Amino acid sequence: MSVVACFIIVWVGVRGALAYEHLTRVEASVSDVSAEFAADPSLAGPALENIATEARGAHELTSDGIWSLAERTPWLGPQLSAFRTIAASSDQLLTDALLPLAAVAQDTSLDDLRPSGGRFDTASLVELEPTAQRAADASGRAASAVQSLDRTPLINSVGSAVDRADALFTRSSAAIDALARATKLLPAMLGDDGPRSYLVLVQNNAEWRSLGGITGTAILLRTDGGVISLIDTRSATELSRGIRAPAAQLPDDVREIYGSRPARFFHNLTEIPDFSVDGPLAKEMYREQTGVDVDGVIAIDPVTLSYLLKATGPVALPDGESLTSSSAVSVLLNDVYQRYPEPAAQDAFFAGATGAVFSALLDGRGSATGLVTALARATEERRILLWSADPTQRALIDGTTLAGAIPTTDSDTARFGVYLNDGTGSKMSFYVRPIVTLTWGPCSAQDRQLTVTMTLTNTAPTDAATSLPKYVTGNGAFGTAPGAATVVSNIFLPEGWRLASATTTSGTGPTEGSFDGRDVLTFGSTLGPQATDTVVITVESDSGASEAEALITPTADASLPTAVQARCISSSSATLG
Template sequence: MSALPRPARTAGRIFAWTVAGLLLLAVVIAVWVGVRGALAYQHLQRIQTGAAQSTAALAADPSSAAPTLARLAADASEAHQLTSDPVWALASHTPWIGPQLAAFGTVAAASDELLRESLLPLATAAQNVSIDGLRPVGGRLDTSVLAGLVTPAQDAATRAADAAVAVQDIDRTPLIGVVGTAVDRADDLFSSVSTAVDTLSRTSRLLPDMLGRNGPRTYLVLVQNNAEWRSLGGIAGAAVVLRADDGRLSLIGALSSGDLPRGFTNPVVALPDEVTKIYDTKPARYFQNLTQIPDFTVDAPIAREMYRLKTGTDVDGVLAIDPVVLSYLLQTTGPVALPSGDALSADNAIPLLLNEVYLRYAKPADQDAFFAGAAGAVFQALADGRGSASGLISALTRAGEEHRLLAWSAHADEQAIIDGTVVAGQLPVTDAHTARFGVFLNDGTGSKMSYYIDPDVSLAWGSCRPGGQSAPRQLTLQLTLTSRAPADAATTLPEYITGGGVYGTAPGAAEVVGNIYLPQGFELVSATATNGAGFAGGVHEGRRVLTFGIDLTPGASTGVTVTVRANTAAGDAQAVVTPTADAARAPVVVATCGAG
């Protein structure tokens, strides 16, 4: 017989039953969450597999994308419902497993917003839009096909951005295994899709007016020469003048650096003291140095003013491309005939325009004429409607992502839409999620030796903690410059390529002047060069700048290492690098700290 009094025995039984009930409830919740989580995961897997492809299809053929997006939207809705009931919400507040469930639920909710509230309505609105209608016919591009997309594209861009931010803001610190990996993948996917939809939204608003819907427009198109580096690509060796009138495109002029004064005595615009401390006043006095300042919103107005002083004409905007962009466009137009009798193709455009032309023509005027003729021939092929609209969009998208296509408008309302995009060509911006370096390279040889230089850039976090929470973090950038010039370059390459020692660099060698922009909010820990070179510097728009000079003989390599630190939540890093003649070399280098 029990020695405990009756009330105590009753309380014990109640406690035991309560514990048993709680255990049973925990088992039920675990089974409920597990089953629903497994089902939701299957839906999200299908979304992961199909979303990027469907977004690409939306740009190429909206009518074909709608059915697939409808199926993916149904998957997203199911995943959201499976992960948003009260039981799931309760389990999301438990230790350890709770953050995994909360993150999973956020991805599901964001998927629902991205697909059902952003992409599907946009695809539905675009069903009657033929992207091929953007292909010029008889020299005219009908921009009215975009009219019906302006409002739905803006709404879709807002929804897509909200969904991307929701995933980006997930705290990665407590996430483990497959959940952390899935969140990282979702972050990449959502950011990519959001950028694509935002680009479509801005394009639908910009393109009609920029192509002369409300009156003729004139644009100065700079062709940067990557064989002689400047921060944003290369010297402005040639330019063409493009006229747009109610969608009709025509070339109305061409000029080279020789068509402008050798150098303006005084800067054509006033530059801030912090800029002249780093770059002197040359970018505002010499056409060839226009893109030495790594901010196209500064460079383009300088180009516009130089052209006005030369011709008396104010252009409506300034664009910049390079021969690599021309090679991308030639992939869709096919080869074009040049005034010289050459056939310019996607395969030969880069070596022909950036190297072989200097072996063929000794006079700079002949080289510039060849350069301008090539750009004009490609533009004419586009104006004639050669190639598909989807091919043209793909080429221009790639060029923009690689910072090879830059645009600036003299109309403030249009420039406000361009600002902040990849084609704006502005200084890298560090935000709460991503620390961004700028690695901007300039030729100091006065030659075309940059064609033979390879800049290899890498990034590494000192301690790879997941992003999302502020913590002390150290980040290192490694730049290695290597010369591929032939050993006998001093005697076998023309003087126009080697520089002939005119500016103090021995023929065959190459001088690279670099400016490394540190991420905002980060302090410098160390900066070293394997050749013992020192660093000057300054500050540009709140960013510390390290300036160095390196001479490279044929076959030589020199490394530069810069380490910075900050107390930051950023878990991603990027380095924006001067685009080179090598189309396979990414001008944006990335590093990330994944979950776990």
């Protein structure tokens, strides 16, 4: 071995060891710093400065000419290149994104964003907007650099480090991008440029629809100069009364799967798993029934309300009961049907409870940090959806989880949509537990296989037919025996992937259809108490995708994921030895 080669190895080895120490400290500190930044950006500056110094040191140690020369060598080169990319991206995320955000937030507290007397002060958002946009651009570039790294030639330890960095940068970039969009979107939505009106759909996850549940309650909000007013509350039953024809002509492929129900019954608006369709449909149905033309449509669910109650604390209901974070889901989605046999009384209770939570929120109860955390979790779980009639606002919403879009497959990631709809005509979805998993076949094969497995279990007690209220079981009104639950599952397959097989433990086969160019398999499962049905679908493709994701209907059970992921790790990946 030449003297030059020895020198390069020693040089890279020493600098690499020092850079590794810097990055280890960055990784160890980043969670605490992120939490501090989220809690109060104005106090996070010193901690961010320290961690940014560490990242800058790692970047400088891995960006000299000798390191660059070593990156051209076989086997070792890809490891060094990956290491340098992580160091450079860490420096960029902290120096060009988080530090400027912390600097501009020095004179701003999250409490400034909390409503007071029903009014939001949007001045701090407007001030933050240009810095937030530059930070979003910088964090996006940092995340893209790590995402684009080829894992195939990496040894296991380096590959694992890249995976951890990828997850960190992706989360950070998404959060900063959401902040940047919010600084542009919220001032206008809150009426800075004039009065706006919004229709809030409260989905009921006890009776599934693709994006969550039936629309049980519709709330009309008005904003003007930051002031939010609750104008009207109506039940879906009231808003569906008298509709004789579909409110809009649905495309043929939509009607093939869902019929005209979403355009004829307000309850069924979110049966179509695309909120860019559901939002305009809700706007039109509401206009026909009330004469009010809204500027946007928002969907939430009782699980979101439970998250908000963690921040606001308990609220008093019209009947004198206290609604808490831990009781909200059970009370609103199950207990109410035992207390109030009549649907009209149920609707009134549901509307009153929702209004009480909104009033607590608008009164400024709870910490701003708690509210931000609650809204962020609900948004990530796709429990908050948003459509705007304003094209500029829609452009800001598109590409985010708020848009409620059907998942799209790209060259890197194959994406399924697993959408669940109640077929019982009751509230038995509250008792059905869906478990979804993704599994790759051999990643070295020319035709890769990917399997999505969904197991549905009816957790209702064995005596559900008699122990549960008739309104919950449906009492056999739509052909399902009391105590049993019928689930209609629409599985959207990844674009460009071929169906290899589709089976169920119940022996029922799927109905095949298409939605906007995507193949859709529809299964019907009828589950007696404590019974299960498992759906297994395998698709194949010569795609080079190594990631997979399945989006799942958000249920009443907050412990269940609304998305699952799987990575295909090729056996050709480099190893030591």
